[in-house]
Amino acid sequence: MNATDPALQDEAPLGLYTRGDGRAREWWRVSSSERAHMYRIEHGQGESGEVDVDTEIDLDNLEAKLLKWRREGFVSEAQRADEARASLAGSTFSAALRRAVEAAREANSAQVRPHASTPTVRIGSVDLPRGEPNALVPRVNAAYLFTERGDDIVQDIVENRRVMLIGHTGSGKTSFIEQVAARADYGVLRANMNGQTTIGDFVGFWTVKGGETIWVDGVLPVAMREGYWLIIDELDFAEPSILAVLTAVLEPNGRLLLKERGNEIVEPHPSFRLFATANAAGAMSAYRHLYQGANLLNEAFLDRWRVYLFDYLSLEEETEVLLRTLPVLTRPLAHTLAAIAADCRAAFAREDLASAFSTRRLIDWAELMLRTGDVERAAGPAIYAKVSADDAALIRSVIRHHVIFDA
Ligand SMILES: Nc1ncnc2c1ncn2[C@@H]1O[C@H](COP(=O)(O)OP(=O)(O)OP(=O)(O)O)[C@@H](O)[C@H]1O
Ligand SMILES: [Mg+2]
Structure with missing residues (x-):
């Protein structure tokens, strides 16, 4: 050779x-x-x-x-040529894509844009047609902060897409949908799949009342008929029979076939929307050990949804949320508390901590702190008692790093 x-x-x-x-x-x-x-x-x-x-x-x-x-x-000539080719291909692709986006916007706007006479409410940078006030419209949480991550989702709601929000507990998935509905006047029904909801609750069942056999609609046909928004919480815990029923409804304008009622067809009301939240599905599957019993949702099922990963809010956003929720806090106080949460999440990401630090937990801790005036005492019921002794010790050290306790 x-x-x-x-x-x-x-x-x-x-x-x-x-x-x-x-x-x-x-x-x-x-x-x-x-x-x-x-x-x-x-x-x-x-x-x-x-x-x-x-x-x-x-x-x-x-x-x-x-x-x-x-x-x-030093760079090889061959690599320089490759890079030049890739950049040329990239710029041609981007230019072509820009033109396609404009064409799609024009084509869509006629279809999707609410009729000029339809009252709308602006959420972030998207106009959402208003619903009808009713008893199931959630209460507005004035402290709720809409961040940029919401814009695409609100647009999906306008376009009647099925939206799944995945992310750790307390990252704001359910409250996001509720707060959009609260501002736009849509009634919301929730079904939690973690152990409580049976196929009967979901679809409906026959029962005997006053000697008569009557049909009781489950939460899905009620929402479809009345035009409510249905949030299926913890979808990754749902039983297969529920997932099977859902699959049919997932197509836009998908209809529900009530086999138990002699194949009655339930048509979706134009305001009906379907949402799901999950902690450990799709891109969150790596965390399944934290959410025991969660099922892997298969890709064919996931492909029927727009799936958004909801991360915790940034330090600045969370400081803002604390200040809005508890206006008696000062900015430095709120910032310090949000920084503690951020550090705990970083420790969680490094797997030094086994428990995630939710916005819910942070707000609860801050509220208790305002009642007791004592950081440690407040941390007991809001944090330490919920985690392992090791985690509690680490969180305590993070808190001590930010806050100097009175002797
Ligand atoms: N953007 C936000 N603005 C204001 N408050 C927020 C925001 N995001 C989350 N929160 C607070 O965090 C709490 C928990 O959020 P939420 O219940 O929506 O979390 P989740 O992701 O649905 O959690 P889980 O997976 O446990 O159901 C809310 O009640 C709210 O107080
Ligand atoms: Mg939730």
């Missing part, structure tokens, strides 16, 4: 490696040698084309050189 062996040539990155421009340009050229297993390397500088190093080395040495050159900022 010698250096002209094609297999070896494939391995050895022959060619020109350059850095800098004009007079500052410097280059190394690698070519195959007449001698077996050897490579010729040449070096030059500036624009003269003069070669000041010309030597032969073996493959091991060449690899070491290539590494060193890369560290020094």
Whole structure:
């Protein structure tokens, strides 16, 4: 075998490696040698084309050189050409995409934009048609902060898409949907799949009342007929029979077939919307050990939803939420508490902590702190008693890092 062996040539990155421009340009050229297993390397500088190093080395040495050159900022001509091609393809793609987006907007706006006479309410930067006030409209939480992450979801609601929010406990999934509904006047029904909801509760059942057998609609047909928004909480705990019923309804304008009622077809009211929340589905599956009993939702099922990952709020956003929820807090106080939560979440992400630190927990702790005036005492029922002794010790040390306790 010698250096002209094609297999070896494939391995050895022959060619020109350059850095800098004009007079500052410097280059190394690698070519195959007449001698077996050897490579010729040449070096030059500036624009003269003069070669000041010309030597032969073996493959091991060449690899070491290539590494060193890369560290020094040399790039192979082949790689430069690849990058130029990719960037050209990228810019052509982006330009084509921009044109397609404009065309889609124009085509959609006629369809999706609410009729000029329809009253709308603006949430974030999206106009949502208003519903009808009714007893099931949730109460507005004036402290609720709509962040940018909500815009796409509100647009999905306008377009009647099925939306699934996934994320850790207390990251704001359920409250987001409720607060959109509260502001736009839609009634909300909730069904929790973690152990309590049977297929009968969900779809409906026959029962005997006053000697008569009557049908009682479950939560799904009620929401579909009346035009409520249905939030299916903890969908990753649902029994297979419920998932099977849901699949049919997941298509936009999907109808429900009530087999138990002689195949009655339930048509969705135009205001009906379907939402799901889950802690450990899809991209959150890595955390299934924290949510014991959660089922893996298969991809075909997930593909019928728009799935949004709800992370905890940022430090600034959470400070804002604390201030809005508990206006007696000062900004520095709120900021310190939010920073403690952020540090605990970072420890959780590093797997130093086994429990996540929810916004719900943070608000609860702050409320209790305002009642007791004592950071540690408030942390007892709001935090420490809910986690393992190890976690409690670590959280206590995070708190101590931010707050100097009175002696
Ligand atoms: N953007 C926000 N603005 C104001 N408060 C928020 C916000 N996000 C979350 N919260 C607070 O956090 C609490 C918990 O949120 P929520 O119940 O929506 O969480 P979740 O993600 O549905 O949790 P779980 O998975 O446990 O059901 C809310 O009641 C609210 O007080
Ligand atoms: Mg929830």
